[in-house]
Amino acid sequence: MRKTSRITPEHIYLSRRRFLKGAGLIAGAVALNACTGQASGDGRQRFTPMPTATSIPPANRQMVDEFGDPATPLEKIRSFGNYYEFTRSKVDIQEAAANLVTSPWQVEVGGLVNKPQVFDLDDLLALGQEERIYRMRCMEAWSMVIPWTGFPLAKLLQRVEPTSAAKFVRFESLFDPAQMPGQRPGAYADGSHSAPANTPEPGEVAQNQMGASPDTPYVWPYADGLRLDEAMHPLTLLATGIYGKPLYPENGAPIRLVVPWKYAFKSVKAIVKIELVTEMPTSFWMAAMPTEHGFYANVNPDVPHPRWSQGREFRYLGLDPEPVIPTLKFNGYAADVAQLYTGMDLAKNF
Ligand SMILES: Nc1nc2c(c(=O)[nH]1)N[C@H]1C(S)=C(S)[C@@H](COP(=O)(O)O)O[C@H]1N2
Ligand SMILES: [Mo]
DSSP states (O other): OOSSSSSSHHHHHHHHHHHHHTTTHHEEEEEEEEEEEEEEETTTTTTBOOOOGGSHHHHHHHOBBOOOOOOOHHHHHHOOOOOOOBBOOOOGGGHHHHHHHOOSSSEEEESSSOOEEEHHHHHHTTOOEEEEEEEOOOOOOOOEEEEEEEEEHHHHHHHOOOOOOOOEEEEEEEOOOOOGGGGSTTTTTTTTTTTOTTOOOTHHHHTTTTTTTTTTTOOOOOEEEEEEEHHHHHEEEEEEEETTTOOOOTTTOOOOEETBBBBBGGSOSEEEEEEEESSSSHHHHHHTTTOOOOOOOBBOOOOOOBBBOOSSEEEEESSSSSSSEEGGGGHHHHHHHHGGGTTTOEEEEE
């Protein structure tokens, strides 16, 4: 059984939100009701079209990101997403991943480090738990606002002491075809487990499918990487919880990466291995569809996907219709991360 002590008790979580409210950080959520589609004082474009005040669930008016954008309801976060180890249907991930065994769980951290170590999940939970409400923008032009709990990846990397030869960090997901049907040979060859061409979800743009065809060559396990400075950035999180509860299987339990300024495919679920390396690692998606997925994958409205615009996104709040909002460079985190890419051609380094 997982310990529950690591998770912030609900009453503390709520009172922290009240603190946020008292500090005025919730002002943007209130402004949502008033300033339809107008740029706010900070120059950021608000939702267009606007959800009506009454259609935002009350709990979510209290939980907002630093722009005042309300959090996506937990039920929406759990019932819509990508988890190719289980299914290519975004609306089936909750049911498909429900029985994944996530305890006991170990994460091996090694490669170019002075102190390689295998961590039990409890060792990782002991590194501390912080709450971070982040926007998550999928390459498929939908996004959510998700209240994670977790700890900065930098804390873990400091424990193992990367050597001076380490330039990149590679993350690997669980490989277990017995539990993960998508990893079995030919899993998607007959088109099963795939979303229909137009999934009847409110506001969904289902044709924006990352895996283009039934026979896209997937190389398991799922993996991706970061440059060492991206990995050490204080925004980069290893998440172990969501909405104050342990992560659910469909959202990457028991531990996943969250890199909020990059397309969400970089945020690797169900991590079992973290490796410090010299060469830029190849990711699952770079191997499967190299013309569509680069290593950097920074959210960027100015660099269209080969098959669709990245200039706007559906913000999933569980509403009908879902609001469409402009996509922001680096997903709105430019002030924090743009300096990581000074002098780089972001269209070439997509
Ligand atoms: N192991 C693994 N991690 C993964 C994926 C996956 O298929 N397998 N999908 C990625 C993609 S494309 C997205 S959009 C996000 C979805 O996260 P969510 O389902 O929690 O919203 O997880 C990312 N991490
Ligand atoms: Mo995605």
